[in-house]
Structures are given as structure tokens and as C-alpha cells.
Amino acid sequence: MTKIVVVTSGKGGVGKTTTSASFATGLAMRGHKTCVIDFDVGLRNLDLIMGVERRVVYDLINVINDEIKLNQALIKDKQLDKLYILAASQTRDKDALTQEGVARVLDELKEMEFDFIVCDSPAGIETGALMAMHFADEALVVTNPEVSSVRDSDRILGMLNSKTKRAIEGGEPVKEHLLITRYNPNRVEGGQMLSLEDIHEILRTPLIGVIPESESVLQASNQGTPAIYMQGTDVSEAYKDVVRRFLGEERPMRFIEAVKPNIFKRLFGSK
Amino acid sequence: MAQAHAGKPSDRTAEIFELKSATLSLLALVLKSTDLAALRGALQAKLGGTPDVFNQDALLVDLTQLPQGPAVALDDAAAAPAQLSLDDALLAQQLDLPALLELLREYRMQPIAVTGADAALLAQAQALGLADAPDLAPAPRSEPRVETIEVVREVVKEVFVEQVREVPVGAEAPRTMIIDKPLRSGQQVYARGADLVVMALVNHGAEVIADGNIHVYAPLRGKAIAGARGNTEARIFATSLEAELIAIAGIYRTTENPLPAEVLGKPAQVRLDGEKLVMEALKL
Numbered sequence: 001m002t003k004i005v006v007v008t009s010g011k012g013g014v015g016k017t018t019t020s021a022s023f024a025t026g027l028a029m030r031g032h033k034t035c036v037i038d039f040d041v042g043l044r045n046l047d048l049i050m051g052v053e054r055r056v057v058y059d060l061i062n063v064i065n066d067e068i069k070l071n072q073a074l075i076k077d078k079q080l081d082k083l084y085i086l087a088a089s090q091t092r093d094k095d096a097l098t099q100e101g102v103a104r105v106l107d108e109l110k111e112m113e114f115d116f117i118v119c120d121s122p123a124g125i126e127t128g129a130l131m132a133m134h135f136a137d138e139a140l141v142v143t144n145p146e147v148s149s150v151r152d153s154d155r156i157l158g159m160l161n162s163k164t165k166r167a168i169e170g171g172e173p174v175k176e177h178l179l180i181t182r183y184n185p186n187r188v189e190g191g192q193m194l195s196l197e198d199i200h201e202i203l204r205t206p207l208i209g210v211i212p213e214s215e216s217v218l219q220a221s222n223q224g225t226p227a228i229y230m231q232g233t234d235v236s237e238a239y240k241d242v243v244r245r246f247l248g249e250e251r252p253m254r255f256i257e258a259v260k261p262n263i264f265k266r267l268f269g270s271k
Numbered sequence: 272m273a274q275a276h277a278g279k280p281s282d283r284t285a286e287i288f289e290l291k292s293a294t295l296s297l298l299a300l301v302l303k304s305t306d307l308a309a310l311r312g313a314l315q316a317k318l319g320g321t322p323d324v325f326n327q328d329a330l331l332v333d334l335t336q337l338p339q340g341p342a343v344a345l346d347d348a349a350a351a352p353a354q355l356s357l358d359d360a361l362l363a364q365q366l367d368l369p370a371l372l373e374l375l376r377e378y379r380m381q382p383i384a385v386t387g388a389d390a391a392l393l394a395q396a397q398a399l400g401l402a403d404a405p406d407l408a409p410a411p412r413s414e415p416r417v418e419t420i421e422v423v424r425e426v427v428k429e430v431f432v433e434q435v436r437e438v439p440v441g442a443e444a445p446r447t448m449i450i451d452k453p454l455r456s457g458q459q460v461y462a463r464g465a466d467l468v469v470m471a472l473v474n475h476g477a478e479v480i481a482d483g484n485i486h487v488y489a490p491l492r493g494k495a496i497a498g499a500r501g502n503t504e505a506r507i508f509a510t511s512l513e514a515e516l517i518a519i520a521g522i523y524r525t526t527e528n529p530l531p532a533e534v535l536g537k538p539a540q541v542r543l544d545g546e547k548l549v550m551e552a553l554k555l
Contacts, residue, residue, distance in 0.1 A: 125457075151456055154474050158455030202473060204453065 002110040004117045005246075006136040008160075008173075010152030012123030014144045015181035018217055019239075020120035021049045022228035023140065026243030028083035029228075032115040035074065037105075038088035039132035040122035041096060047087040050077070051224030061089040064101030069255045084114075102131050125159060135165050138175040141205065144182045145193040150202050153178070157205060177208035179242060184213040185257045196256060210243035211235055211257040219241035296464050296482075297329035297383070300375065303336050305366035307374060314378055325379040326463075331404055332371070335387030368395050373464075446483065454479065454493065463497070475515060484508070490536075494518075503543050512539040514549070519543045 007020040017040070024036035037060060038093065047053045054175065058073040063086075077083035086105075101224035109117050121132035133139065137161050143153040160174045161167055167174070180199060188191045214235045220227040228239040234255050241251045304310065307366045372382050382383035384402040385393070393403055448462040456476030460467065470488050477493035479485055484506050485497045491509035498505030498520035505519050512534050515526045522543060529535070531550060538553040 151475060155456040157453075157459045158477070161452060161455070163460065202474065260350065 001136050002114050002117060004106060004119065004135050005138045005140060006119045006121055006133045007086065007140045007142060008121035008129060008133055008156050009123065009126060009142040009149070010129075010156040011144070011149045014142050014149055015119055015211070015217075016123070016142050017045045017049055018221065018227055019026065019140060019142050019179060019181065020046060020118050021213075021226040022236075022239040023243060024116070024118040025050075025077075025083060025226040025228050025247075027116050027246075028080040028120070028241070028245065030180065030243060031082065033082045033113065034116045034118060035084040035086060035114050036118040036120060037086040038120050039128050041064055041088045041128060041215060042093045042121065043122070044088035044090050046120050047075075047085060048224060049221050050085050050226060052077070052085050052087070053224065056087045059087045059089040060105065061092045061096045063105055064098060069184065070105060070112075070117065094122070094126065095130075097127055097131040098216055100132065103135065106135050125155060129156075130159070130163060133164055133174075136160070136174050137166070138177065140177050140179050140208065141143070141182055142179050143199065143203070145180060145184075145188065145195070145199060150199055154203060157203065176205050177246070178203060178205040179209050179211065180207065181211040183210045183256065184215040185255075187213075199225060207253075208245050209238060210253055210256050211242075213237045295329055297331050298325075298329040298380070299333045299386075301333045301336055302366075302371075303338075305337060307367060307370055310371075311374055314374070318378060327379055327381045330375060330380040330382045330476055332375075332401070334366075334385065334392070336426075337366070339389070349429075366392075368392065368399060372399060385411075385555045410413050435541070448481075453489075456493075464500075473514075481505070495541075496523075498543075505543075507541040508539075508553070509537050510538045512541070517541050517548065519548060522546060522548055524548050 005023075007016050007023065009016050017038075020036055020038075024034050027034040036046065036050070038044050039060070040046070041061060046061075047056050052075050055075050057147075058068045060073065062068045063073050064068050073086055075085040075087065077085065106117060119132040119136065122128040133156075141153050141156055141160075143149050157176060160176060164174050166172060180196065180201070183196075184193060187196045196207070200207070212234045214233060216230045216233040216235050217227050220230050220235075227233075227235045228243075230236045238255055241254065244251050282439050302310070306414060321414045375382050379464040382401060384404040385396040386404040388396055388403070397403065446465040448460070448465050450466050450467070451458055451471060453472045454477040455467065456474055459478040459480065460469075461483035462483065462485075464482045466483035467479055467488070468486045468488070469479060469491075472489040473479055473487050473493045473495070474489045475492045478496065479487065479491075479493065480496040480499050482500045482502060482505075483500065485495050485508070487495070487507075487509040489509075490511040490513055491507075492515065494516040495507050495509075495514050496516075496518040497507045503520040507514075507517055507519065512530060513536055514530075517524055517540065520543060534550045534552050538555055540549055540553060541548055541550050543549070
């Protein structure tokens with residue numbers, strides 16, 4: 001059974017694409033057949049971060065418009081044979097995304113027996129973001145520890161609860177996971193960033209992981225390598241933890257030193 | 272079948288139905304002209320952008336303020352000659368009731384009763400399935416009633432942006448809407464003609480609106496509007512009052528004027544005392 005996971009946030013620049021790339025790579029590393037789709041039509045970034053920029057010939061919109069077969073647009077990762085990338089078009093805008101078209105692409109991927117489809121949402125709450133989340137079974141809501149990002153995530157959580165297919169059809173709600181990125185425990189202690197408790201108090205959504213603020217993210221994206229490949233870095237380890245938790249493993253939260261683990265566990269441990 | 276009925280008619284009847292007293296809150300449309308074209312124009316001007324404002328709301332057609340007498344009717348006829356011929360004028364004085372009902376239904380209002388109709392018009396109304404509401408509470412006539420409709424329009428317009436849930440109007444249905452899921456930024460819930468109970472948090476940027484009271488058994492951080500149709504007795508209750516706006520029957524307060532320390536973040540209620548919002552911590 002294929003699971004569709006949207007990576008979304010509302011606010012831009014918080015780490016959606018970085019997360020999509022590392023999360024999809026992590027799932028494939030664990031042996032799951034995974035496809036990651038860039039929904040940021042007009043501003044494609046995912047192919048850059050995945051290091052497949054030069055291999056993009058066809059894209060999502062070509063498939064939606066029925067100009068080519070899905071197979072021709074799927075880019076197979078060079079390192080992981082279970083990982084595929086579907087790039088966004090740079091020459092079109094988000095209006096090219098139609099609900100029927102997206103549904104067709106997702107159905108075809110399901111027929112190809114993908115385990116996971118990761119949808120990298122654009123920022124904002126318009127067509128692109130709505131299309132990316134519409135068919136989702138689960139959602140990773142990426143949030144930075146600052147007020148405006150948390151507010152925007154709140155808005156997105158509301159939309160996941162009212163605008164998605166599951167919400168509209170009254171089925172089981174989209175399963176929500178909160179992912180905090182760019183977390184810097186020292187700056188939290190200095191009062192410059194919201195703490196995990198603050199964010200939990202506002203959003204009350206189960207936490208799936210905390211990605212520490214780190215220069216290796218920048219290095220990784222400049223090299224066209226998903227950050228999860230940066231062996232030995234906190235970011236890589238944190239993303240691996242996220243993937244394990246997503247797949248149902250219990251993992252203690254790491255890289256959050258400024259917060260006492262027992263308090264933390266009480267807040268996020270259950271549910 | 273027939274025999275069974277004939278056998279024990281009274282028993283059967285008692286089983287099949289019960290008569291109970293019930294009240295229904297409804298909108299009143301105070302008609303001031305018989306010119307339906309003008310009415311259509313006015314409705315369009317007022318509701319044009321939001322033709323779905325009314326959701327088959329029960330409506331009382333109030334004719335008490337219609338211009339009386341043939342002279343006025345002739346004036347009307349002169350003002351709108353296309354609609355009213357002189358022949359119609361005698362009738363037109365009491366307006367084209369079927370056409371009026373059709374117009375109102377077009378705007379999703381559900382006329383169920385009429386008041387202030389003369390004998391002929393009343394007979395016609397009854398034939399069309401409307402009830403007679405002869406002694407309408409002498410309460411607010413024109414101004415407050417017009418005001419009421421205005422308030423509803425504003426509220427509903429906003430509500431349609433995101434989300435509307437309504438309590439089904441059943442004679443015995445409790446007039447309370449209960450929400451179990453958190454309400455997040457950009458979401459709105461309107462309990463039309465009902466109290467609203469929210470069992471999860473109401474975040475910044477969310478709005479809870481009720482014609483009756485609002486209860487929030489979680490932090491209330493968004494906007495809370497109670498007594499949206501002007502009920503000054505409505506109250507707001509929250510287990511942690513942090514609302515960015517509170518309003519009762521149109522009297523409002525924003526956090527530009529911060530909530531008093533004795534209620535901020537605490538279990539509290541808000542009620543109206545005259546023109547003033549009173550906030551009190553709850554003694555639990």
C-alpha cells in the first residue's frame with residue numbers, strides 16, 4: 001500500500017526541500033521504494049539538492065499534460081536503486097497543476113508499487129501547496145523555532161484538517177508530524193529562539209524530530225547532496241532518526257541538549 | 272390496516288405522534304415596498320457577493336410596514352410601470368405574494384409565516400402554505416430588526432471563507448454545537464442560533480462565533496464572538512483566556528488593550544454589563 005507524505009510548512013525557507021530530499025533518501029536507504037515529487041512548479045529546487053539537475057529532461061507538468069509517459073519523467077537516483085525523483089517545471093506556473101492531473105500521476109505511481117511518495121510542497125497556501133497536500137496520508141510540517149514560522153505551520157495544520165481529500169471526504173484525518181528544523185539549543189537558552197515546549201504549547205502536534213541548525217546543510221545543498229549523506233554530522237543523524245521514527249521505531253530525541261530529556265519525554269513521548 | 276385503525280384508534284394515535292410545544296428563532300423580513308424588482312435589486316446589492324448567506328433559514332414575512340391604501344399603490348405602480356399595470360394596482364397594494372416567495376427562496380430564505388397581512392392576503396398566504404403570525408411580539412420594529420440582519424450578514428460572509436458547520440434544526444435538538452478538533456489559524460466556526468462548545472484549542476487567527484454562548488475547554492487564543500445576532504445575555508467562557516479579540520453582541524475588545532492580569536491565561540468568563548465587557552476569573 002503506497003503512502004503519500006507531504007512535506008509542507010506555509011512559510012518559505014524553513015527547510016522543506018532539504019527535508020524532502022533527506023527524508024526520501026532515508027526511506028530509500030532503508031529499502032523502501034520511494035518517489036519524491038517537486039510541487040514547486042516554476043521554482044524547482046529539489047533536483048538541485050538531489051544532484052540530478054543535469055538529468056532533468058521531462059517534468060511533472062509534462063506528465064500532467066499527457067505529453068509524455070510517467071516513466072520518461074521519473075529520474076532514477078544513481079546511488080539508490082529504490083529512489084526516484086520527479087522534477088518540477090521551471091517554465092510553467094502553479095496553475096498548470098490540476099487536481100485530476102495530480103491524481104492521475106499519483107495513481108500511476110501507486111500502480112508501480114511505490115512504498116512512499118514524498119510531495120515537496122511549495123511555500124504559501126495557494127494552488128501549489130494545496131495540490132501537494134491534497135492526496136496526502138501523512139504530513140511532515142516543517143517549522144523553525146520562531147513565531148512567524150510557528151503561526152504559518154498552525155495555518156497549514158488547519159488546512160490539512162479541512163482542505164485535503166481525507167478531510168473533505170470525512171475519512172481518517174491526515175496524520176500530522178511536526179519537524180523542527182534549524183534548532184539551536186544555545187540560542188533557545190539565550191531566549192532568541194522558541195523552545196520545544198513553547199512550540200508544543202502553541203501547536204500541540206506530535207514531534208517527529210528536531211534537526212539542529214548546522215552549516216553542513218548549506219554545504220550539502222551546494223554540493224547537490226541530500227544532507228542525510230553528510231556522514232558523521234548531527235544533521236545526517238537527526239534525519240536518520242526522523243526516518244526511523246516515521247517507520248515506527250522508538251528513538252530518543254537528540255541534539256536538543258538545552259532541554260532536559262525527561263521533561264521533553266513527558267511532552268512528546270506519548271501519542 | 273384499515274381494520275387495525277378502526278379497532279383501537281386512540282391507542283394508535285398516541286403511539287404515532289406526540290404534540291409538543293417548540294419555539295423557533297427566525298429572521299424577519301420587514302417589507303417596506305411591494306415593488307419586487309426594487310427588492311430584488313436591494314437583495315442583490317446587499318448579498319450579491321455572497322448569495323449563499325442564508326442557508327434555508329426560516330423566515331417571517333412582516334408586512335406591517337407596507338404602504339397602505341390604493342393611493343400609495345398607484346404611486347408604486349407609477350414608479351415601476353413595467354411591473355405593475357393599473358389593473359394590478361388594486362391587488363398590487365398587497366403585492367404579488369407567490370412571486371415574493373419565489374424571490375426569497377432564490378436567496379435561500381425559507382418563508383414559513385406571515386404577519387401583518389390583510390384578510391385577502393392572509394388567505395392567499397395560507398393557501399401557499401404560510402402560517403399566520405398575528406401577534407408578533409411587539410418588540411423591536413424596524414431599526415433593531417434591520418440591524419439584526421446586518422450583523423448576520425457580516426458574520427456569515429466571513430464564515431464562508433473557511434468553514435461552516437450548522438446545528439440541524441430539529442424541534443428537540445439541543446441548540447449546542449460541539450467541536451472536538453483544534454481550531455487553527457484561518458479556521459472559523461459559527462454556531463448559528465446555538466451555543467458553541469470547543470473541546471480543543473482555539474489558536475491565534477482562528478475565530479469562534481456563536482449566536483449564543485461560547486465555551487472553550489482549552490486555551491482560547493483566537494477571536495471569540497458571542498451573541499452574534501445581538502444577544503446581550505451571551506457569555507464567553509474559557510479555561511485559559513488569551514483571546515486576541517472578544518466580542519459580545521457587537522461590543523468588542525482587542526488585545527491592543529491587554530487583558531487584565533487576573534484573567535489572562537486563567538479560567539475566566541466574559542459577559543456584558545450594559546455597554547461594558549466584564550471579565551471575571553472563574554473560581555474553580
